[in-house]
Amino acid sequence: MSAHPARLTPAVALGLHPNGRGRPWGCLRRLVGVATALPEHVTRVTLIPDRSVRNGVVRMSATLETFEEVIARHERVEPRDAMPERYRATLVRQIAQHAHSEIIGMQPEGHWITRAPSLRRKAILLAKVQDEAGHGLYLYSAAETLGVTRADLTQRLLSGAQKYSSIFNYPTLSYADVGTIGWLVDGAAICNQVPLCRTSYGPYGRAMIRICKEESFHQRQGFELLMTMMAGTDEQRAMVQESVDRFWWPALMMFGPPDADSPNTAQSMAWGIKRDTNDDLRQKFVDMTVPQARRLGVTLPDPELRWNDERGHHDFGEPDWAELKAVISGDGPCNAQRLAHRQRAHDDGAWVRAAAASYAARSEQEES
Amino acid sequence: MEGPLYEVFVRSRRGLNHVHVGSLHAADDATAVRHARDVYTRRNEGVSVWVVRADAITASSPDEKDAFFAPSGDKVYRHPTFYDVPDDVPHM
Numbered sequence: 379m380s381a382h383p384a385r386l387t388p389a390v391a392l393g394l395h396p397n398g399r400g401r402p403w404g405c406l407r408r409l410v411g412v413a414t415a416l417p418e419h420v421t422r423v424t425l426i427p428d429r430s431v432r433n434g435v436v437r438m439s440a441t442l443e444t445f446e447e448v449i450a451r452h453e454r455v456e457p458r459d460a461m462p463e464r465y466r467a468t469l470v471r472q473i474a475q476h477a478h479s480e481i482i483g484m485q486p487e488g489h490w491i492t493r494a495p496s497l498r499r500k501a502i503l504l505a506k507v508q509d510e511a512g513h514g515l516y517l518y519s520a521a522e523t524l525g526v527t528r529a530d531l532t533q534r535l536l537s538g539a540q541k542y543s544s545i546f547n548y549p550t551l552s553y554a555d556v557g558t559i560g561w562l563v564d565g566a567a568i569c570n571q572v573p574l575c576r577t578s579y580g581p582y583g584r585a586m587i588r589i590c591k592e593e594s595f596h597q598r599q600g601f602e603l604l605m606t607m608m609a610g611t612d613e614q615r616a617m618v619q620e621s622v623d624r625f626w627w628p629a630l631m632m633f634g635p636p637d638a639d640s641p642n643t644a645q646s647m648a649w650g651i652k653r654d655t656n657d658d659l660r661q662k663f664v665d666m667t668v669p670q671a672r673r674l675g676v677t678l679p680d681p682e683l684r685w686n687d688e689r690g691h692h693d694f695g696e697p698d699w700a701e702l703k704a705v706i707s708g709d710g711p712c713n714a715q716r717l718a719h720r721q722r723a724h725d726d727g728a729w730v731r732a733a734a735a736s737y738a739a740r741s742e743q744e745e746s
Numbered sequence: 747m748e749g750p751l752y753e754v755f756v757r758s759r760r761g762l763n764h765v766h767v768g769s770l771h772a773a774d775d776a777t778a779v780r781h782a783r784d785v786y787t788r789r790n791e792g793v794s795v796w797v798v799r800a801d802a803i804t805a806s807s808p809d810e811k812d813a814f815f816a817p818s819g820d821k822v823y824r825h826p827t828f829y830d831v832p833d834d835v836p837h838m
Contacts (some may be wrong), residue, residue, distance in 0.1 A: 381766050446762065452758045453761065454760040454761035455760075456760055456761075458794065480828075498823075501821070501823055502823045505821060505823055505824050509824075553821050580760060580762075583761065584761075584763060592824075594826040595824060595825060595826040595828070595829070596830050597821075597838060598826045598829040598838060599823070599828075601829075601831055601835065601838060602829040602830055602831055605831070663804070666836070666837040669835075669836050669837075670835055670836065670837065671836065673832070673834065673835050701805065
């Protein structure tokens, strides 16, 4: 071995830090120096393990001053950059919650795969649920750039320490729900996710771009399914209406509590993690959905819903925030069932993980 | 000695993925990063460089390309255009 790659940050190699040149740890010292002069809320500087470097030594390539500049210029923060611990922790929480939502989100629709009314619908539903799994994986991978592991995040989901979207704690009682979820739930998710493509953390934004491309199929298959049912019998139309009645309010709650009751929003927006407030996104979703509902021929179950010419937006009723709070804290209709199912899937998969590890060990042995 | 082969990936600016730009020979990882800078980013092409030893990469086989990717070939329903949604439905 000639050099010690562990002691040479590429930033130094690239000459980005004049102070660090010739002194491998120079920029680290510089960083520590900066850390002492940080605002009060920043308790320590986080160095992010870079997956691109084999030896796994913790590295950094920028100071926190750079972080503030990057945020001010609306540029992207990348895994090697130094970042305030609270920025990192907020991202881990948000990305993990998002990833868990995709994974738990497979259950309500997965419920209907074996009972899809045709081979066509079954293939579509399988593809969609498979996409949700993929989205979960993109997001876990983005979270892992922040120095956490997927296994750890999974444990935190199963222990209840981390949450997932409230919407997946509602049951899917009829096949029309598959269409309604595609139209309303995925529609709301798209409203949420499109601005996240511009979030300040690079890996998260890039995961969101992939996800948004794929969500379009989800929403359209749902709307097409509902249109097909609406062109069917009275019974089918009633089924669609009943499903929309159940999902409308929970879909509005997907955007989170009202702004006045969302203490983290201001900081998240200042950091560019969030680009819009909960209430703004909710309004946008309502405005987009009303004409779609009209075209579909269903009634949205809100007597207060009407166009407000003065505001240029629809007015709508207040969701039941007590219900949202209850569902988030574990008292929704399906919380226990969803987590138990996820735990069971994890346990049932133990032999697959063991078999894969054992096969890998044997292959390695045979090679050497 | 020319050293092992390294594949080089460059992030051209913040927010973009590292993209494969080529390869080079180097004695070790650290030298490979320096060489990558000199060979591939002489005109400000990058803000970050990754190198990985070529023999550490496992790739799909070109000969099996058709069979390997066939499973996604016949699933047109994974595309949004597969679905008939009238043009007068807004925002979809």
